[in-house]
Every structure is written in structure tokens, then in C-alpha cells.
Amino acid sequence: MSILSNKSEKIFIYLFFAIGLFIPLFLEGNTFFINKFSTIIILAIFVMSLDYLVGRTGLITLGHAMFYGLGGYIFTILAPEYEAVNFWVYTFYVMLISGFIALIVGLIVLRTSGIYMIMITLALAQMSFYFFADSIEYGGQDGLFVYIKPETSIFGLNFLDLENETHFYYLCLLSLFNCFVFFKIIMNSSFGRVIDALKENPDRATALGYNIFHFRLIAYVLASSLAAYAGYLFALQFGFVNPSMMSWDVSATALVMALLGGLGTIYGAIIGSFVYEGLHYFIEHLTEYWMFFMGALIIALVLTLKNGMAGFLNTLSGGKRS
Amino acid sequence: MSQTILEAENLCKFWGGLKALNELNIQFKDKQLHSIVGPNGAGKSTLLNTLCGAYPATSGVILYHGKPITHLKGYEFCREGIGRSFQKTNIFHNATCLENCCIAAQQRIGGNFNLFRKRSKNRQITEIARKALQQVGLTARADTRATEVSYGEQRQLEIAMVLATAPKVLLLDEPMAGMGHEESQTIISLLKELKQQYCIVLVEHDMDAVFELSDLMTVMVDGQHLITDTVDNIRNNPLVQDAYLGNDDEVF
Amino acid sequence: MDTSLFLVQLLNGVQYGLLLFLIASGLTLVFGVMGILNLAHGSMYMIGAYLAYYFTTLTDSFLLAFIISGSIALVIGIIIERFLIIHLYKRDHLDQVLLTVGLIFIFNATQSFVWGNDPLGIEVPELLSGSIRLTDIVEYPVYRLFISLLCLLVAATMYFTINKTRLGMMIRAGESDRAMVENLGVDISKLFTIVFAIGVFLASLAGIVSAPIVSLVPGMGEHVLISCFVVVVIGGLGSIKGAFIAALIVGIADTYASVLLPQISSMSIYLLMALILLVKPQGLFKN
Amino acid sequence: MQNILEVHGLQTLYGESHILHGVSFDIKSGETVSIMGRNGMGKSTTLKSILGIAPPRSGSVIYKGEDITRLPTWKRMRRDIAYVPEGRGMFHNLTVKEHLQMAARKNSRGEANWTYDQVLDVFPRLTERLVNKGTQLSGGEQQMLAIGRALLTNPDLLILDEATEGLAPLIRKEIWQVIRQIKDSGVSTVIVDKNIKVLNELCEKHILIVKGKVMFQGDSRSLDDNKEFIEQSLAV
Amino acid sequence: ADSDPIKVGVMLPFSGVYAGLGESTRNGLKQAIKEQGNNIAGRPVEFIEMDTEAKPARAPEITSSLVDNQQADFVIGPVHSGVAMGMIKSIKGKDSIMIIPNAGANAATGAFCQPNVFRTSFSSWQTAFPMGKEAYDMGYKKIVTMSWNYGFGKESLEAFNESFTKAGGEVIKEMLVPFPKTEFQSYLTEIASINPDAVFVFFAGGGAVKFVKDYDAMGLKGKIPLLGSGFLTEGTTTAQGPAAEEVITTLHYADALDIPKNKHFRQDYETLYGKPADLFAVQGYDAGQLIAQAVTATQGNTSDKAALIEQMEQLEIDSPRGAFHFSKSHNPIQTIYLRKVVDGQNTVVKVAHENLEDPARGCRL
Numbered sequence A: 001m002s003i004l005s006n007k008s009e010k011i012f013i014y015l016f017f018a019i020g021l022f023i024p025l026f027l028e029g030n031t032f033f034i035n036k037f038s039t040i041i042i043l044a045i046f047v048m049s050l051d052y053l054v055g056r057t058g059l060i061t062l063g064h065a066m067f068y069g070l071g072g073y074i075f076t077i078l079a080p081e082y083e084a085v086n087f088w089v090y091t092f093y094v095m096l097i098s099g100f101i102a103l104i105v106g107l108i109v110l111r112t113s114g115i116y117m118i119m120i121t122l123a124l125a126q127m128s129f130y131f132f133a134d135s136i137e138y139g140g141q142d143g144l145f146v147y148i149k150p151e152t153s154i155f156g157l158n159f160l161d162l163e164n165e166t167h168f169y170y171l172c173l174l175s176l177f178n179c180f181v182f183f184k185i186i187m188n189s190s191f192g193r194v195i196d197a198l199k200e201n202p203d204r205a206t207a208l209g210y211n212i213f214h215f216r217l218i219a220y221v222l223a224s225s226l227a228a229y230a231g232y233l234f235a236l237q238f239g240f241v242n243p244s245m246m247s248w249d250v251s252a253t254a255l256v257m258a259l260l261g262g263l264g265t266i267y268g269a270i271i272g273s274f275v276y277e278g279l280h281y282f283i284e285h286l287t288e289y290w291m292f293f294m295g296a297l298i299i300a301l302v303l304t305l306k307n308g309m310a311g312f313l314n315t316l317s318g319g320k321r322s
Numbered sequence B: 001m002s003q004t005i006l007e008a009e010n011l012c013k014f015w016g017g018l019k020a021l022n023e024l025n026i027q028f029k030d031k032q033l034h035s036i037v038g039p040n041g042a043g044k045s046t047l048l049n050t051l052c053g054a055y056p057a058t059s060g061v062i063l064y065h066g067k068p069i070t071h072l073k074g075y076e077f078c079r080e081g082i083g084r085s086f087q088k089t090n091i092f093h094n095a096t097c098l099e100n101c102c103i104a105a106q107q108r109i110g111g112n113f114n115l116f117r118k119r120s121k122n123r124q125i126t127e128i129a130r131k132a133l134q135q136v137g138l139t140a141r142a143d144t145r146a147t148e149v150s151y152g153e154q155r156q157l158e159i160a161m162v163l164a165t166a167p168k169v170l171l172l173d174e175p176m177a178g179m180g181h182e183e184s185q186t187i188i189s190l191l192k193e194l195k196q197q198y199c200i201v202l203v204e205h206d207m208d209a210v211f212e213l214s215d216l217m218t219v220m221v222d223g224q225h226l227i228t229d230t231v232d233n234i235r236n237n238p239l240v241q242d243a244y245l246g247n248d249d250e251v252f
Numbered sequence C: 001m002d003t004s005l006f007l008v009q010l011l012n013g014v015q016y017g018l019l020l021f022l023i024a025s026g027l028t029l030v031f032g033v034m035g036i037l038n039l040a041h042g043s044m045y046m047i048g049a050y051l052a053y054y055f056t057t058l059t060d061s062f063l064l065a066f067i068i069s070g071s072i073a074l075v076i077g078i079i080i081e082r083f084l085i086i087h088l089y090k091r092d093h094l095d096q097v098l099l100t101v102g103l104i105f106i107f108n109a110t111q112s113f114v115w116g117n118d119p120l121g122i123e124v125p126e127l128l129s130g131s132i133r134l135t136d137i138v139e140y141p142v143y144r145l146f147i148s149l150l151c152l153l154v155a156a157t158m159y160f161t162i163n164k165t166r167l168g169m170m171i172r173a174g175e176s177d178r179a180m181v182e183n184l185g186v187d188i189s190k191l192f193t194i195v196f197a198i199g200v201f202l203a204s205l206a207g208i209v210s211a212p213i214v215s216l217v218p219g220m221g222e223h224v225l226i227s228c229f230v231v232v233v234i235g236g237l238g239s240i241k242g243a244f245i246a247a248l249i250v251g252i253a254d255t256y257a258s259v260l261l262p263q264i265s266s267m268s269i270y271l272l273m274a275l276i277l278l279v280k281p282q283g284l285f286k287n
Numbered sequence D: 001m002q003n004i005l006e007v008h009g010l011q012t013l014y015g016e017s018h019i020l021h022g023v024s025f026d027i028k029s030g031e032t033v034s035i036m037g038r039n040g041m042g043k044s045t046t047l048k049s050i051l052g053i054a055p056p057r058s059g060s061v062i063y064k065g066e067d068i069t070r071l072p073t074w075k076r077m078r079r080d081i082a083y084v085p086e087g088r089g090m091f092h093n094l095t096v097k098e099h100l101q102m103a104a105r106k107n108s109r110g111e112a113n114w115t116y117d118q119v120l121d122v123f124p125r126l127t128e129r130l131v132n133k134g135t136q137l138s139g140g141e142q143q144m145l146a147i148g149r150a151l152l153t154n155p156d157l158l159i160l161d162e163a164t165e166g167l168a169p170l171i172r173k174e175i176w177q178v179i180r181q182i183k184d185s186g187v188s189t190v191i192v193d194k195n196i197k198v199l200n201e202l203c204e205k206h207i208l209i210v211k212g213k214v215m216f217q218g219d220s221r222s223l224d225d226n227k228e229f230i231e232q233s234l235a236v
Numbered sequence E: 001a002d003s004d005p006i007k008v009g010v011m012l013p014f015s016g017v018y019a020g021l022g023e024s025t026r027n028g029l030k031q032a033i034k035e036q037g038n039n040i041a042g043r044p045v046e047f048i049e050m051d052t053e054a055k056p057a058r059a060p061e062i063t064s065s066l067v068d069n070q071q072a073d074f075v076i077g078p079v080h081s082g083v084a085m086g087m088i089k090s091i092k093g094k095d096s097i098m099i100i101p102n103a104g105a106n107a108a109t110g111a112f113c114q115p116n117v118f119r120t121s122f123s124s125w126q127t128a129f130p131m132g133k134e135a136y137d138m139g140y141k142k143i144v145t146m147s148w149n150y151g152f153g154k155e156s157l158e159a160f161n162e163s164f165t166k167a168g169g170e171v172i173k174e175m176l177v178p179f180p181k182t183e184f185q186s187y188l189t190e191i192a193s194i195n196p197d198a199v200f201v202f203f204a205g206g207g208a209v210k211f212v213k214d215y216d217a218m219g220l221k222g223k224i225p226l227l228g229s230g231f232l233t234e235g236t237t238t239a240q241g242p243a244a245e246e247v248i249t250t251l252h253y254a255d256a257l258d259i260p261k262n263k264h265f266r267q268d269y270e271t272l273y274g275k276p277a278d279l280f281a282v283q284g285y286d287a288g289q290l291i292a293q294a295v296t297a298t299q300g301n302t303s304d305k306a307a308l309i310e311q312m313e314q315l316e317i318d319s320p321r322g323a324f325h326f327s328k329s330h331n332p333i334q335t336i337y338l339r340k341v342v343d344g345q346n347t348v349v350k351v352a353h354e355n356l357e358d359p360a361r362g363c364r365l
């Protein structure tokens, strides 16, 4: 694939998706691990969209979880309570509505930049958090349930059963793959050229006649609706949404994952999510004071890795630092 | 006489109490190199920045082909054909020289909102970019990252980027600053060529270059227009000598 | 609302605002002035409070606890800067986020390990335990007024030091261009260590003096963290005056919102921040 | 006369790229020295190596008889060296006045030959801009501020890297006057500038750097003697 | 086989704000199992502990881990109502039995009640409902109520309101404080200006400590009596100090409850863990007792869950709070006490309501 930019990325992506395709065969019946992988993959989609925003577009946000939560809530609120809806149709609705919300939010937050943008995104996310947490009709702090999972037929063909963990896993994997390809394509496109330019030097891009606001807005809407898609998948997996999906520490954790993976590399988002969640899982099972070791590990990683895991892989495979 | 392309009428730019541009009137003509000189802080860079839309004017009008364009947004000036280079090198350091020019050219050719077409597939853009690089003599450096080329070459790149936007007016802010003798000569001959086609506004403290290149010169002092005239008249004008040149030779 | 009630609420708002400033003051210094994004600021507030608890119970003297805890905080600050933060100055600001998130984990685990998870509290020191009668029903605790006074003192000292002294100028210059400050013959790394340690100290100071009037619970640090960021950002990065005024605005707004607009009171400070940033995208007093 | 600065065999690298290949020279007390060379030949790097900003891999820097090669930059500066870097090094969050106040200090002997007022006398333009932030100044004003700030540290050795870049002719002349003044007060000066004619006039000693090597060292007379070679090296 | 361990998943918060509660609950649970010699009907007991971090979003995943991966027979948890809802969702229709040792959300044994979900603690409604009538009987006609704006708090206020209004009182103002805000000054000033006969509040943990201290420091305590749901003074009186004296609350337990079972329990707990027991320990203990008695009744057979559930429904648990059994909706039918803090202890003033059963609104079991 010509969209892959260096050797380590190539190796990683091929390996990851190859293993990803076959792993359920080895986990035969162990629904927990299949579920766990689905969860991490969903998270990876979310982190990837954040990575695009922060690492490629230079728009740092601490409110990205707002769209993650919104994705879940939009679906849960829209879908009739006791009737299976079509997955693809609702995918479209969720992304459309969240995209529209992102457009409005973008019009507001993109007026600021840098740390101020971080804070205003945070503020809006907190506001939507409280909106759902204080609301009576949307379940308040306890959240909402999805009673019936959508069906996935296209033109009458039905080959995915979302109640089945393995099927759901493959849906997540496919989604991750599509997201990855999508981001890589837009990064290499003419649009991506402008995004690269305005990340590095917005003033100069303006002087060259670009209305950088438009480009940022598009990037923001794209990334946000993909975050919402991830939230939608999350809601489907366990049939449950909760305002805490929007809380700021979800955004912060996602940022940590993106950074661990290697900011702006897109595939680093996959590494970051798996490494973080993997560490979390193992350390948590070792000791009650897992936080201590998790913290120490994170610190050790920041100090030793300059460009995250992706950067580390890149040096391993003999690539130049970009 | 060639026709006036760009002009400023009663242009003012205030920074708080400071009048960086004070009721300035000035015309720039097509296919001429018009240089602007003046002491430090006279408002030359401010003038260029206002003319290219980077700073909104406090008051006054900018006319382009006789039409007022003062109300336009910053990024629209470039689309109208007003290109500018910066006093402090202002390029995309991590991109190659070619890519730098591509970014400039793409704005004109379009496809900016094409999310899916591979950027390198657009030959037209690449061609324009190459031509711009060739004009400033940077063809050999096309695939080198901009950080890795020397300071002088970065200045050349700066100009190539402006050319790639196909401007009608070129606003150049101290393109020779920090350049060695040889590089300066390259730029001077480049500008000589360019002024056959474009209207060029040049701000520069290198008097040798200015005297050699200018068709017209304007002297600014404290945000105000002091005089506009030909090189010879300016050189010998006692007012100018007092305010800017100093009356003896630089070697003392 | 009658006038006396209105005034008491105003006093509440101002007093809360001042406390917010005290908690945020270290952040203003480290984040606003030095440009280091220390997410573990809240954790230092927490550690300060717990240290105060520990030493008050141990020595039976709040004053002694105050001194010991403050010194420990300074040492912690020096250690963090010398061994961790120092490696990140040349790196992206976001790496500091990563590092300090790690620190939050460590501090939280330590707190839970050392002091357990039950809510703890200490008594207001004898000397300051009285109240002042305001209306026939409301009394105002002297200790809260004492805290307000302390906040004012910290605010004034910081404002003066940062804006009027050479030291303050050097610190600000260091945020702008570290290497250049060194070129002027200033030992910038020592300076940064000191300033960072003072930032940590101020966070702990806020924790220490709050200990008698708040409950000590795990995670208490994260709750204050966002409010602190709100204050610093509304005020405009790098501006002590801005942070001070922002803290008062937030304190007063929060106070009145909670009684007058309870429906939106949970969002009030965020709404306030969003509105202010829309009108002034650089905060109120960006230099 | 005593040497204030001796530089022996500096080898300096930026990452992989080897920039200085054994630069050596010395400067006598009170001497004014020019360093010449085309763009990218390593003039600035030489200065940075002397100051510890780009620490040399090998070689040594002896200042007033003391080996300072391993000292951190700020400690070298404390021994009364002042530096005006390329790019001026303005602080975006300090006003002009604060730039001067924060830098001002007595030299190691406790003398203060330069005062705030004296600097403003030399650069009256700055007087009008005292409350502006450093980065709001025009290019030339920034340059004046950078020099003024350096003078206020009351140095024995002043190092100027392209200090007249972007200055108007008249101001340029003033700067040269100031440097002459500084020179007369016994301060040693190292100047990197492209204005060869003035350097020839002003400096007792000239150093030509080509591709990280010292290709010529000598006084103004020997400069004239080697005119052709020099002009060729400088592409004049 | 019959000697395989009985798997008990423990899903409690061991970090974050609720960590203290999680710890007590676990201690109580283990104490009950230890009393059986760690062996029920010939089968050892294996605990699998998971930290919920009190994050609802993580609840389904962890539940799935216990239920699907570890095939736990019982899942004990959680403390936090939001987490409970996520857990119930994932345990619905599964082959494990969930025992809630704290989370009081009415819906858990109300609208969302499940055959395989039991609760050994209380419903929010139960802890506050009796106080309404008691307050009126104490002579308070106009009351201000206040709580954090979240499920537990709001449900408590509603239950109080229900019985207080029925008795003839009037709630003149309801104040909801954003969770987890603990800056109460402005609310207290407001209360002072309204000057009601009494104040009824719901706060718990750190918030409760802060509230009671602030209430006292503002000089309100002597003038406007403070009533509350029992959590106001549960496990917090030490931190509250003298400020907690005289505060009146209702709850299904009191540390100083004078019955032999409670004395024994507390003594054993103190020797085991070196600190006094609290309500959460009691609830965990009862969850343990529930498991022990049910599994004993089925002679160690845990594979037939329907039978196990049937046993559980009939059991009477000899709790330190006094004996209780389960309602149709699997919530305890239990006695609620009126308590008052004296010398830093919650002492029982009287029984507020004997064998109170939660109305279990919306439950179709």
C-alpha cells in the first residue's frame, strides 16, 4: 500500500491486521478476551481521531470525549426502545448529527488557539457532561440502556450478528481498518497538504491565500464524527451509555494514549491504546496499588521515548527521525 | 507611463498611541520596482503588512486596479494577486522546497478540499512549483527539506513561494537581509528580471541594491511619507540624507 | 435577596475566589509564567492537605505541621523538577502532560497507601477557631477570614515579585527564550527549579491551610485542578493580576449561580469561561 | 599584551554534520576582532562554541587564562562576556524597559560603566518604545535593544553576531560609533558582520573562516596584502 | 466437581473517592466467609477482585470479565449506583448471581430488577422515607432539603418529601448542589436567610464531612436542627469532630445498635482488621452470609442457579442490623432506626420504621 509512509509502519500494520484477523480463532469461545479486544479497538478508533486532530492538524483538545459520549447518546436517544434498527442507517445518522454538532462547536472553539482552545473544548465537554448528568430524561448520572442491538442487513443480506461477540469484534476491526485507511488517504491528499502547511505555519498559510479556518473546521468535523462513531460502537458493545464517557479524564487518557503511541503517526494510536490498556490490565491484576506502577511506567516511557512507541519502532527498523 | 495597480489613500495604522502609518498616500505602478526606505521603525514593514491584508488598516483605503479592497479578509489579498515575502524567513521548515512551492501553487489551482485525491497526482501544481524554483535558481534543492538549506537559499525559497502564487504585485520585505554578497547578487539579478513582469514593492536597507534596482523610491519617516522620486534625486536630497542615509560615507 | 444577604453572599464569593486564587497561584506561576503544564498540581494540593493532617495529629500543633509540610513540599518540588521535568524543556509541551499524568497516578497511589481511603479531617487551630457574627443567624468563621488574608498576601507577593523585580523578569524571560536568558549570564536551570518548587509549595500551602475546613478524601486533587485551569486561563496566561481577578470573578459567579440559577450552576464556571474566551480569545489580561 | 581569549582546535558537530574542523585563534585584551566568511561557513557556530551554546567535541577555550571549555554558558557569561546573537533573542513577554532592567548588572569587579540612561542616550529610538514588548519592535529597534541589553552587563568581551543586520544606514553608522566607543573604553570585541569595509577600518585583527577552518588570520595590513584571496573567499 | 472452589467476583472501588467504602465492604465479606472456615458445604471460596475505580463506563467490561471470563458464581458489587446500572445491564440473563452490597439506586431492585440480582444493603427510598414522618412528629413544619444533584441524593430527597408531605409538612425549598462540589457557603447563607424549622440533607463521604463542619462553622447548628439520611454521619463522625454532635439521621443500621449479633460482629471485625466496623462492612458481611447460607442450603451445588436463587429468596439473614429477608424484588425488608450523634457515636434513639419494604416501583418480578 502506498499510503504507508515508512518501514516500521508497514510492518506494524500488516502484522497487526493479520493477527487481528485470526486472533478470534485462537480465543475460541473466550468471550471476555474477544470483548476486551473489541473495547480496545473501539478506543483505538477514538484515539486515532484525536491523534489526527492533535498530531496532524495541531488542534489540541481536551474535550474530544464529548463526541465519544455524544455518539453513544445520539444512538441511544434516537433508536426506538424495543425495536431493532439498522446498523448502517444509524451509523449514518450518528455521524451526520455529531458532524453537525461538531460544525457548530468548531465554529466556536476554532476562534481560539493553543492553550485557550484546550480550555474551551474542555469547558464545552464539561458542559455537555453536566447536561447529561443533570438531565432526568437521559438517565442522569446513571446513564441510559440500549435494549435491543441493531441488525446489520444490507439489501436484505445479513451476515453480522451484533449479539455475537466475535461478529462484533470483526465489525470493530473492520471499522478500525477503514478509519486508518481513511486518515491515511486524507493525509496524503491535496487537503492534507494544506493541513500539513497550516499546522506548521498557519500565518504563512494565510499569507498564501488559505482561509485556514475552513480547513481546520473540516478536520475538526471529520475527527469529531469519527470519535462519535467510536462512542456509538461502545454503546453497542455493552448496550449502555453514561455521562462519564464524556468526562475530561477520558479525553486526557486518550491524549496519553496518542502521545504514548507517537503523536501524529495515526498508527501510533493503535499502539498507544493497546499498550496502555494492556499495561493497565496486567498491572491491575498484579496489585491493588496498580496506579503506582502504571504512573512509574508512563514516566519511564516519556523519558526514554522521544516520539512515542511509533518513533521507537521507527528507529528500531532503521528509519530516519522525521 | 505604465498604469497604477496598487495604491493607498490616507492609509493609517495605529498601534495604541503610536502612529505606525500616518495618512499615507502612495501609488505603485505595473512593471516597476518601487522601493521603500526609511529609518528603523518608520513603518515600512507595517505598510507591507497592511497592503497585503495581514494587518487591518486603522483607516484609509487600499485600491487595487482602482477598486477598494480594504475590506477583504487577510487570505483574500493573496487570491487577488498580492503576494508577499517576509522580513523574517517564514517558510514550512519540515517540507521540501518543492512542497513549499506546491502549497503556494495549490491555492491557485484548487483541489484544496479534495480529501481523497493524492496530492502528488496533481501535475499542474508540481509544474508551477518547479518553475518557481527554477526562476530563483533552486532547482537543485527541490527535494531537500527547507530546514536543511542555507539561510540564503531559504530567502530564495521565500521568493519562489510568492512567485508560485502567480502574483501581480510582489511585496518584498528585506529579501537581502542576512545574505552574503554572492547570494545578494543572485537576488538582485532575479529581481531585475522579475520587474519586467511584475509590480514589485521592495523594502530594503541595502542601499547598493536599492540604488541599483529601483525605478522609483519612497522615503518614509515616522509613519509618514517624506518623498517619492527617482534614485538620483533621492540620493542627493538633503532631507533624505539627514533622516536616513547620513551625510558621509559609511566608512569613517 | 435583601441587601444584607446579598452582601454576605458577596463575602462568600470573594472568600471562595480568594481561596481559588491560592490554589491556582502555584499553577499561575508554573503554567502561566513558566509555561510548564503541570497536571499534577492538584495532587500536590492533596498531598499538602494530607501532610498537614499527618503532622497535626503527630505533633498536635498546626503551626508545626504547617512548617514541616511546607518544607517537604518544597523538597518534592525540587526533586520533580531536577529529575523529571528538566528532561522535557526541549520537548513538546504535550510530553509534560504525559509525565504529569504519571505523577498523578503515583501520588494517588501513595496517598491511598499511606493514609487509606476514609475521609479525614482536622480541627481548626484553637487560636483561629472563633466566629464573627454577621447577621442574627449567620456567623463567619475567623479561620476563613484568615485564609482570605493569606491569599491576599500571596497574591500581592507574587504580583510584586513577578512584575516588579529583576527575578520576576528573568523568570518571564525564561519562558520566552530559555537559552537567551542563559546568554545573559543567568543560571536559568536553577531559577526554574526554584520557581517550580515554589509552585509546588504554593499548591501544598493551599492544601495545608484548607485541611481544617475541607474533608480529606482520595482524588480531592483532581476536583480542584480544572477550576484552577479555568482561573488561570480566564485571567490570561502569565498574568498574575488576571488570575487574581479571574479567581474573584469565578468565585463570585459560582456563588451567585448556585443560589440564583441552580439549574445551570454545575456548568456556570465553564459557561463563564467559554463566554469570556469567545469575547477575549486570549483571556482577560493576556500580556 | 595579555590574551583575553584563546581558542584551540575547536571541533564542533550538529548531530551528524561536522561544522568546525579545528578552529584556533586568540584575542588580546582590548583588541577588536572581526570574523568573516560566507553564509554557512561556521562563523556563528564558532561563537556559539566559545560560549558553550554549541559545545565543541574537542578543543579548548581559554578565557583570561582560565580554561572555560566545560563551564555552562551562564557561568562564562558571568565572567563578563556579552553576546548579541543572530536573530536578536527578544522576549515576547517583556517590555523594552524590562529587557534592559533584567540584564543590567555590575561586572565581576563591581564596576558599572554602562547605565540604563546611557544606553537610551545611544539609542533614543528605544526611549519612545519603553513599554512595548520586545517582539513588537521593528527589526531595527530589536537590534538596538539587543545591543543595549548586552552593554548593560558591562562586559570585558563583547561578541556581536550580525549586529547591524536590518539597520538603516544612519543607525548602522551610530552602531559603529558605539562600537568604537566601546573599543576605546578597553573592551575587547568580536564582530561578525558582512560589512567588510567597516570591519577593515575598525578591527585590529581579522579572521577568515571557510568551511569550518580558519583560512586567514592577520591585521588590516595583511588583509590588504591578501586582498585577492580574501575577496575570492568572500565572493565579493 | 463438588470440591471446586466457589468463585466470588468482587467488583468494588479500590481507588478514587469511594475506595474506603470498597475496602470496608470487602473486609465484611471476607469476615463472613472466614466464619465458615473459608469453606462452604465442602467447597473452598475463591475471590477475584477487580477495581471499578467507580467509573460507570468501565463497569460492563469488568463485569464481562468476571462473568464470561472467570465464570464467577457470584459477583459482589458495586458501591456506586452508576456502576450498578452498567453491571446489571451486563449480568442480565447471565449465569452468575449479582449481590449489591451498597449502591442504593431504587431502580436496581425497581424498574431494572432481575432474577439474578440481589441487594443486601438498602434502596435510597428506604433510608430517607421514615425521616419524613419523624421530622413532622418532632414538630418541624417547614423544612429545606438539600443534596448533591445525582441519583442517590435526589431519590433520598424524594422519599423524604413523600412521607413528610403526607404527614402534613411542607418542603419550602429543595437545593441541589452539583456533584461533587463541596463549596457550601452560599447554600448555607441561603438556608440562614430562609430560616426553616429544620434542614434535611443527603451527603455522603467527604462531602458529608465538609457539610457538617461548614454547617457548624456558620453557626447554624444551634439554631436550625440538621436532619439527614444516615450517610451524613456514617463513617464520617471522626473526621467531623464535635460538629457532628446532635445531628439526627435515619438508617438501617447504627454502630451502637444494641443487639448481640452486632456486638459479636463488631468485636470480630476489630480483631481481624484493627479498626472499627462500619455500615459498609455490615452490608458486605451480609452478602457473605447470603452466599454461605444459600450454598449450604443447596448442599454446595452452585451450577443450578435457579435453585440457588430460590433458596436465596427464602433465607432469613441474621444481620448485625437485625434479621431481614428479601422482598419479591430482592431488596431487604428491614428495620430503619432513628439515630443521633452523641459523643461521636451514632446512637439509636428509637425504631423509625419496623420491617420497611421498598415499594419496588416498576419491578415485574
Ligand SMILES: Nc1ncnc2c1ncn2[C@@H]1O[C@H](COP(=O)(O)OP(=O)(O)OP(=O)(O)O)[C@@H](O)[C@H]1O
Pocket: B015, B018, B020, B038, B039, B040, B041, B042, B043, B044, B045, B046, B047, D129, D132, D136, D137, D138, D139, D140, D141, D166, D168
Ligand atoms: N504589533 C505591534 N504592536 C505595537 N507596535 C508595533 C507592532 N508592530 C510594529 N510596531 C511599531 O510600529 C513601528 C513601525 O514598525 P515597522 O516594523 O513597520 O518598522 P520598519 O519600518 O519595518 O522598521 P525596520 O526597518 O526596523 O524593520 C515601530 O515603532 C514598531 O515598534
Ligand SMILES: Nc1ncnc2c1ncn2[C@@H]1O[C@H](COP(=O)(O)OP(=O)(O)OP(=O)(O)O)[C@@H](O)[C@H]1O
Pocket: B148, B149, B150, B151, B152, B178, D014, D017, D019, D037, D038, D039, D040, D041, D042, D043, D044, D045, D046, D086
Ligand atoms: N542547529 C543546527 N543544526 C544543524 N545544522 C546547523 C545548525 N545551525 C547551523 N547549522 C549548519 O552549520 C553550518 C554553519 O552555520 P553557521 O550558522 O555557523 O554559519 P554562519 O557562518 O554563521 O553563516 P551566516 O552568515 O549565514 O550566519 C551551516 O551549514 C548550517 O546549515
Ligand SMILES: [Mg+2]
Pocket: B044, B045, B046, B087, D138, D139, D140
Ligand atoms: Mg521592517
Ligand SMILES: [Mg+2]
Pocket: D043, D044, D045, D086, D161
Ligand atoms: Mg551566522
